[in-house]
Amino acid sequence: MxxxxxxxxxxxxxxxxxxxxxxxxxxxxxxxxxxxxxxxxxxxxxxxxxxxxxxxxxxxxxxxxxxxxxxxxxxxxxxxxxxxxxxRRDWLRVGIAHHMAGIPERNALIDSFLAARPDNRLRIHGRAPAQLYQELADGMIEVAINLEVAGSGASRSAVETGMADEFPRIVLGRRPVALAVPPGHAFHGVDAVALSQLDGCRIGSLSRAHGVRLSEVIARGLRQAGAELVNLPEGDAPALIRYAPIFGIPVISLGWFAMPEEREGGRLKQVAVEGLGIETELVAIRSRRPARAAVDRFWDLMKEGAGDAAGALPQAGVTPVRPSEPNPPRPSP
CATH class of the missing domain: 1.10.10.10 (Winged helix-like DNA-binding domain superfamily/Winged helix DNA-binding domain)
Incomplete structure (x- = not known):
């Protein structure tokens, strides 16, 4: 054109x-x-x-x-x-936060949509988390998939505040923030550690790749427990898992990315942190603009599969969550 x-x-x-x-x-x-x-x-x-x-x-x-x-x-x-x-060609424009290609639930949703409706044209746009909300507001994308800290608007950065809550959303699943522990570390032999046990522990730190607010909330919780956060060569969640056995220290695990296959010396182990109380949500968000048929079909698929997606990756502490809207209608008295 x-x-x-x-x-x-x-x-x-x-x-x-x-x-x-x-x-x-x-x-x-x-x-x-x-x-x-x-x-x-x-x-x-x-x-x-x-x-x-x-x-x-x-x-x-x-x-x-x-x-x-x-x-x-x-x-x-x-x-x-x-x-x-x-x-004109009825392309469905979906924005997905960077570093999410390794999340099985994300891939299952996309694959299911394409398999169910091969006639639909789908365009995936990789974006920084804060960009997703702006592009939804501007009409550049119609649906976004992102990782957020579970909870209210406090889970979002200053860039997102005042914008994210304007959009209907579906919570596709929830994971507790935990540690990915390499073989040989003292925590590798247990399933969970108390928050007090992190005092003085060196932990690979999450960068802002998954959003400013998400990294800030997790970092603050660990620092308050006395942990020493270590910046590794790369700070996105999949990279942290890769670097944990190289540096021999636990790293932050968001719970969405599979641990690597067993290597020499054993494999990484996900260890819960009792008392940390931080969870992340895989969320789908849509624009409030008038929707085309392709958008409605994609949204309906995510509503139907929300519970299944939340349980697709068996891990300790997984909490399936059914779809919800930001302001659901109240029942009539």
Whole structure:
């Protein structure tokens, strides 16, 4: 789809090549046709873009100032064109937080939707957690899947506050925050440790990859228990699991990512932390804008599969949660 950014593309090409002839060749049009397009653009803008002599073409001062704007118009027009094409073809636009590709429940939902409705076109957009809410509000995506701290609006960062609660949501499942403990560590031989046992313990720390608020809440809870948080080379949850046996220390486990297969010396063990009291939720969120049929079908599938998704990965402490809306209707008296 072309929203007629051609005059701007012609202008940029002439500006880069400083030749109408070479620009016309690059766009496979005649030089007179390209020159006419540039003259019309200059007329619409109200200022000249080039100074022309018999042998040279140079940008005017106004043309130099306008060049970056023209490049931006070309980029924005391409993005708008792709969005319009997705709408025309009924693409379902789903935003999913980065680092979630390894969550079986997330993958099962996507796969089930595609298997049930192969006629539906689906486009997955990877985003930072805070971006998901903004793009829902802006209509850039229609559904988002994210990990959040379980609870109310206090579970969200300042960027998300005041925006996240505006959207209907389904809680697909809940996991307690725990520790992934490598073989050889004192905690590896137990199923759970008391919060007081973390005093002085070195623990691999979660970065902000899964959201500012999520990392802050977990870090604060562990520091209050006296734990020493250690920054490893990468701080997203799957990477922490990978680094735990290398550094020989427990790391934060969100509970959603499978432990690696047994390696030399044994395998990682998930150990509960009694008294920590922090859980994460896998949530689906949708825009309040008028929904297309594809959005409703995807949402209905998530409602139906919420309980199954929560129990798909057997782990200690898993709490299946049925779908819910932020403000469910109250029963009539």
């Amino acid at each position: 072309d929203l007629d950014a051609r005059p701007y593309r012609y202008f940029v090409t002439v500006a880069e090549k400083l030749s109408f002839r070479r620009a016309a060749e690059a766009h496979n049009i005649s030089q007179p046709a390209l020159s006419a397009q540039i003259r019309e653009l200059e007329r619409r803008l109200g200022f000249p873009l080039f100074t022309r002599t018999r042998h040279n073409v140079e940008l005017t001062a106004q043309g130099t100032l306008f060049l970056d704007n023209a490049r931006r118009i070309i980029l924005e027009t391409a993005l708008i064109g792709r969005a319009a094409e997705e709408i």
